[in-house]
Amino acid sequence: MPDDAQPSIPSPALSEGEAAQARARAGATPAAGPQDAVPEPPAVPAYLQQYPPETAAYMQPQSALQMRQQQQWQQWQAHQHWQQQRQKKAQEPPAWRAGVRPAPPARIRAASLWAVLATALLSALFLGDGLGPNLLIVAVPAALGAYFAAQAAGRRLRPWTLVWGLGGLALLAIPALRDAGWPTFLAVLSALALGSLALHGSRSWAGVLIGSVGIVGSLVPGVRWGWRGVRERASGSRDRWGPVIRTGAIAVGLLVVFGALFVSADAAFAKLLGDLVPDVSVGEGPWRFLLFLLGLIGALAAARTAAAPHQWDKAKIKPGRARKRLEWAVPLIVLNLLFAAFIGVQLAVLLRGYEAVLDETDLPIAEYARQGFWQLLWATLLTIVVIAFAKRWAPRGGARDHLLVRCVLGVLCLLTLVVVASALSRMNMYVDAYGLTRLRISVAAMELWLGVVIVLIMAAGVFGARWLPRAVAASAGAAVLAFGLVSPDALVAERNVARYEKHRTIDVEYLQDLSADAVPALDKLPEPLRSCALDAIREGLDADAPWYATSRGEQRALDLIKERPLDERAAQCRDLPVGDNGDDYR
Incomplete structure (x- = not known):
């Protein structure tokens, strides 16, 4: 049989005798008898891929071409198996995501539903005229709804959760006290971040950074969760919803009728009621409905997060590769020497007086101060970044390595605090010359907070760094709160x-x-x-x-x-x- 000839393919429906005759005509070796050892069935050649395996199993390799075809078939099978495994792996979530994924939440409680509804109604009534105490009014029922959902899920109120929650509510007091828009914006943004941390209960760097915005991921699941809970309760207790709706309708009708009579009867009562009750017109209907939806979705997201939060603390961050002592310490020691040289020049300036130095530089004192402040601010910020990466790649061989890391980074932190003091001194000189502006007080507050972060890093080197992520987040919230209470304008x-x-x-x-x-x-x-x-x-x-x-x-x-x-x-x-x-x- 020529090498390039292809054997005929018997049909899988042939009888045993017909199959034997077909194999004999094709030049195949007769099948082994019962007393002979049964060999492993060969793989189907590549050119037989369109046929079922049971049909190709009758073909036995008899030539070099057929052997190559068998190898090609085996390679194709291996490739198909690899593709199946790849598709299966692509459908599965990553390991880190599977670890942080929350468990399915239980059915939403009736108390949470009522709190969510109250949040939506208050949002529609009070948030359409500006910002002020209305943010606190809306936030209280939303917080209660999240508390009821967490209680139903068996979560306990921990000290840090209380810190985040009370801190967020305190930040919402800034719009009630101050008219300036920029402290209000910072306060509202920080309040949302602290509220999200309170719902997640995070403690690691990954948990604090992602958990502060993690409530965004519960917006859509929260709506589905609330809708499913309403449907289940409505289908299971239809007899109970009728009296509730009728009672509410009767109460609203009585309030409207007798309220209108009392308003027309007494002008003082009419003024008091007009000041307390929002004035909602028909033309504002679409805008009020949008506020209702925003309040509803936000409150449901908060309750859903409290019932089943993502476990961001379980997201493992792969530690950096530990460097050798010399490789790690030399760049940082050089940086410390540079900081020390700069600080030495600053001390010389203080001893000689600014006037002597400014005579040499031919710069006015205000220009000298402004020229250096921004550079020192960036130097402080970049130093914190350097410390973070240095800690990640620090040697971890034993007690001597630990002592080396603490000493080198501790010296760098001390020198950075002196740089912070120098930057604030320059800003004070500039303010004395040209006065205070919003930008100057903002960047000065930023520099001061960076100094607080440096102090926290130094304390973490002495007492341990487990509490550092939450302490940095708490210091940021406290800084925003203090910034608003000081009233920068x-x-x-x-x-x-x-x-x-x-x-x-x-x-x-x-x-x-x-x-x-x-x-x-x-x-x-x-x-x-x-x-x-x-x-x-x-x-x-x-x-x-x-x-x-x-x-x-x-x-x-x-x-x-x-x-x-x-x-x-x-x-x-x-x-x-x-x-x-x-x-x-x-």
Whole structure:
């Protein structure tokens, strides 16, 4: 039989005798009898892949071509097996994801459903007119819904969970106290992060970083979970929903009828009720409905996270490869020497006085201060990054390696604290020369918080680093809270007014961009500067805003302007000289 000839293929439906005759015609070896050893059936050649295995099993290799075909068939089988395993592995979640995936939550409790509904209704009623105490009003039932869901899941209230929860609620008090938009934005953002941490209960770096935004992953699952719970309860207790709906409808009807009578009967009661109850018009229906949906989805996400949070602490971060002592320590020692040299120059400047150094550099003192502050801020931030990577690749051979790491990184942290003090000193010089602005107080607060982080890192080197992630997150929340309570706009106004009293120079145009928090300080300016500075701020105030959308800073500003009306000469503000506040565009 020629090598390139292909044998005929018997049908799998042939009888045993016909199959034997077919094999004989094809030149195949007769099948072994019962007394002979039965060999392993060969694999189907590559050119027989379109036929069933039982058909190709009759073919026995009789030539080099058939042997090559058998090898090709075996390779094809191995490739098919590899593809199946690959597809199976692709369908399975990664190991880290399987470890952090939460267990299926239990059915949502009725208390959580009522709290979620209250959150949605309050969102629709109170969040449409601005920010103020209404954020706290909406957050309380949402927190209660999450608490009921966690209690139903068997979770206990731990100390750090209480810290995150109370810290988030405290941050939501900033919009109720301050009118400035930027501290309010930071406070609301930080409150959401702390609330997410309270729901997850994380303690590791991965848990704190991912858990602070982990509630976002529960938005869609929370809606499905709540809808499933409502359906199950509605189908199982239809007789109980009828009386509840009828009772609620009767109560609402009585309130509307008798409330309308009392409002028309007494003007004082009508004013009190008008101040307490939100004024909702039909034209605001779509906007209020959107707020209702946002409150509903957010509250369901919080409850769903509390019932079954992701276990982000189980996400294992592969440690870095430990370096040898010399390879690890030499770059850090060189960096420490550079820091020490810089600090030595700073000490020389302090001993000789800034004037002597500035005479050599031909720079004004304010320019000298501004030129160095931003570089020192970046140096502090990059030092924290260097410490993190150095700790990851530190040698871990024993006690001597541990002592080396603590000494080298401890010296670097101490030198960095001196750099932080130098940066803050430069900013103080710059503020004395040109006054305080929002940007300057913000970056100074950032530098101060980075110094606190350095101190926490040093404490972790002494007492252990298990608590460090949560301590850094808590310090960030506390910094945002303190920043809002200090009222940066009021502080900017106070420093600029004090600078005017001392140097008789002030940037009125910049002060007009401040919020109502600055009104008490600007009210001390003489006329027409006072009216010029307050005129733009007064235009941004809304005397008719409801109580739940008015901050304490706005209310105080309205009272001060009402007590001392602005001078008519405020229209001549454009003729007043504008002082230099040190910004490049001035």
